[in-house]
Amino acid sequence: MAIDQDRLWRRIEALSGITDPERPWTRRSFTPRFLEGREWLAAEFREAGLETEFDAAGNLIGRLAGADPALKPILIGSHSDTVPSGGRYDGILGVLAALEVAQSFSERGDRLRHTLEVVDFLAEEPSEFGLSCIGSRALAGALSEQHLALTRPDGMTLREGIAFIGGRPEELAAVKRPADGVAAYVEVHIEQGRVLENEQIPIGIVTDIVGIRRERIVVTGRADHAGATPMPLRADALVGAARLVEAAYKRALATARDNQPLVATFGRIEVSPNAANAVPGEAVLTLEVRSGNEAAVKAFGDALVRDLRPTLEELRLTIAVEPISHVAPTACAPEIRSAIANAATSLGLATRDLPSGAGHDGVQIAHIGPVGMIFVPCLDGRSHAPEESITPEQAGDGARVLAETVRLLDVSLG
Structure with missing residues (x-):
């Protein structure tokens, strides 16, 4: 399936440019700069024709309705918050590749059987509250009262932080998905290592998350x-x-x-x-x-x-x-790994199995459905640093494999 690589890259450049000017590339969660990026993202979701909402946990979700409402949704996405000085591609590639895939399906008139949900999870990176993967924890029902009581150095509690960014902490119970509530979750991410670059392989298939x-x-x-x-x-x-x-x-x-x-x-x-x-x-x-x-x-x-x-x-x-x-370590689902491999092969792209040494929202989502990840190379394996770099072609490869993976899963999953 064709995707618009130029549009994807324009969006990556635009979102990464919403940064603390004195410390690029920085959009820390629970800050005005993060909210600025979120407002831009929500506008892009709506422009792409997605039904868009901020849920009670502060996740941004765009939905492309499927033909069979009885089927569980397929989730794709990542996060838009960053570590200090290190978020030009980490996270936002996954969100914007997912948006491009959903928009491309919509523009082609290809209606999936499953509803497709594009998710920008709240605060995947470790926040000032000392907790990471906050939005995905909420979907998994793993955001506890103890978590909500955590404070950051200025005294704000996480409960107050969620309200600050537009969430509704008193309604968190409504965000929780059932144990088998997701048909699949797939995320595109930079490798954050050197294996793919050194071996000149364009696509990595993640076996497990540490x-x-x-x-x-x-x-x-x-x-x-x-x-x-x-x-x-x-x-x-x-x-x-x-x-x-x-x-x-x-x-x-x-x-x-x-x-x-x-x-x-x-x-x-x-x-x-x-x-x-x-x-x-x-x-x-x-x-x-x-x-x-x-x-x-x-x-x-x-x-x-x-x-x-x-x-x-x-x-x-x-x-x-x-x-x-x-x-705990999280294994990626064999059926999703197989779909990614078949998708890449159909596009003429070589693949390699490899583990992820970083944490991801998929660890939490694995409690409510099978997960998988697609890696693309990054320059010198640099990540969480200003030098983080990928090319438009690498971003495009990740999005194309994601689109074909979604198409295959939509056919094979109940």
Whole structure:
């Protein structure tokens, strides 16, 4: 099925251009800039002929009615929020490729059996509330009262944040889909790695999405004067934090040759008093662990702390750990992977199976229906960075494969 690659690329350029001017490419969720992008997207959805709504959880949904209302919908899409300085293609490619597919079906007069839903999920990226995949969690019925009570640094709760962007948190129960409420969910995304580019393969078929666990680790010592406190008498929390960072790196590196390697990152560290002339009395670290090996993801943090505790005690430090979030690895559905492979073959595009090392909304949607993902290459594997880059042809390939995948699934699924 033909898609309008030029129109798709114009939309990608337009949405990516809605950014914080001092920090491109940035559209953080729950901000006025995010709302600006959402208003533009909603107008494009309506112009494409989609029945458009903002649901109670703050998801933007455009519907193309199918011929058989008794059939469950096929969902396609992604997210339009970004990490700081890193969202020129991550997320928006999936939303706009989905929009192009739906519009192309409509313009050709090809009516699907299933209703097609184009979704821009709210806040797929980790938000200032400390939670990711907020909109897709709501569809899966996994957005809890505890989640809604989370606060960001300025004191706003997630409940208030959802209301701020136009959602209706008091009506979240109406957003939840039943356990088998979705016929299929398919998303186009940049690979965020170098496999496809290195092997010169245009389409990746995602086999599974890694499990992700985040834990808050607090190392406590004693704040003292940096000039007046002798080195042997210090209880420097940042020294303990440094030992944790190094040990986590070495432990994760040792899994590099495993069938399911593990990665571990301390991406956030807060130190107090955080003054040049003060010995740090406390260090709060966020540990993130990812792997397709569920047992390894669960065990990593506990083993790290257990092995280092004697060393930290020698440094007169205490350590405490509390979980932040845990998402199990998610397998992509064989029937969707097969449809993607057949779609790409029919278009003359080579494919390769590969896992996703990043988290995606599909992890949550897998609770309510089968999911699949289509990867396209990105330059040097760069993602979540200003250098993130793809070509119009790569975007077009992803959209074409998505369109043909939807057509095949529409025929094969009940």
